[in-house]
Amino acid sequence: MDSSLNSIDQVRASAIDMAIRFGPKLVVAIAILVAGYIVGRWAARLLERLLSRFKLDSPVVSLLRKIVQLLVLGLFAIMALQNLGIELLPLIAGLSVAGAGVALAMQGILGNIVAGLTIIFTRPFHVGDYISIVEEEGEVLDISLFSTTLGHADKSKVVIPNRKIVGEILHNYGQIRQLRISVTLSYAADVDQALGLVEEILQQNSRVLREPEPVFGIARLTDAGVVIGVGPWVAVVDHDAAVGEINKRLLEVFAAQNIALSVPLREIRMLGAAA
Template identity: 30%
Template sequence: MHDFLDNLLGQALSASVIHAGLNLLFALLILLVGTWVAARMANFSRRALQRANVDDTLSGFLRNVIYGVLVAMLIVMALTRAGVPSAPLVAALGAGGLAIGLALQGSLSNLAWGVLLVIFRPFRVGDFVTAGGLDGTVQSINLMHTLLLLPDGREAVVPNGKVGGDAIVNHNRRGTRRFELKLGIGYKDDIGAAMAEIRRLFAADARILKDPAPGVWTVGLGENVVDLVIRAWTSSADSWDVQTDLLRAIREHFEAAGISLPAPRRELVITHGDVSDAAPRQP
């Protein structure tokens, strides 16, 4: 075969063809074997991340990133082996990556925040949070968006870039919550008796935590009421029910004890006759 090519193409050209063929063969071999090795390495990295209790979504994403980087390196190595200059190839890949990054900067921002949310876990599925300006229960978290179930039953798909770019409030991460109620009693009522009634209601409700201790304080003197504020801690699940039951109990016990809860009052002055005649004229 070698003699045939020498006779057909000449010795120099024959050597060039054989050299190019060998380089192409080695390039294909690099791609085939390298792709197989890259897949094994990427799968191994994913199993290692899963053993380290990394989230499945993040471990799958990192596995694909590792595989993509390795394949890109293999392509550069194979083309270089085939005789393609590496410098222009690397420059072209860099320019292409920059163009793709600029075109997808919004999506890449969501992706980056998705990775950070999965790593740092400011909330988990089932938590009630304020995120991206919305209040809702977390239904799912993926690398591009977070799904919230709003209190009225609607679903909100919030981009992770918006979630991470704003304050995140987790309402039940710690398992307990403090609530605050404000009410007013009349000036003729006994403040001490009213506060004692509220403290008895604290002791009677087992859902109100003793530590931190609940309390009631006088915080202001209004137009026709003395302002009281009530603060108490409950479990996150009982918060709304305890507030509702406590307000109803306060209303019933205050009524039985003769303590008033006055409503706001306004005075209305009605003038009969011609207002223009009654009003003094301005010079």
């Protein structure tokens, strides 16, 4: 019983001794880390104000802010460790060995980060552009270190890892898209009149851009009739709505002006049994 009490007293004395020796240093170290967090945020905001003059993309500004904040916090963390009396050289060596193992285990994540940096600094596309890549297409909503988010017309989103983007063939439409509308007229129809009506329809539609100038004309001749191709440019957000509006207007105007559309004809032969 006495030996147990002596052990408890020794542990208590050791704890009090350590608290007296390291308590103030621990408090100072915590204060240094808090100061580092505050100074890091202040430095990041200052950098953001300075970068606003250069009109950089928001992902680039966000990345530089995070780098500055982490660097400042890391510097204060080193100061805190030194205040606690921790030897940094053995710690750095141990972290280097551990970092090599972590890097091997996180190759996919690191690949996304490297690809994200490549996208952010080479800028093959920007937020708001409409792109097509890796069998996906949509408006670029966000570019981060790890992934790029595309938005679809149905309000859904697709998140693509950055390593799936870098090195692939990318089609960047920018912030406008060209419509691909076609209508097939009968060979008996007045093609010149039809083309004039198409021009009027495009001029009256508020979604159709005046620059680049809309293109339209005879796309091809088929067995069914004369195919008129209509290719105006619209803003990305207006693409689907413009297709519906122009198709509807084409039907209404052609019907009012007696422009005959092609009607597919099929010949069916009934073969009876041989007598």
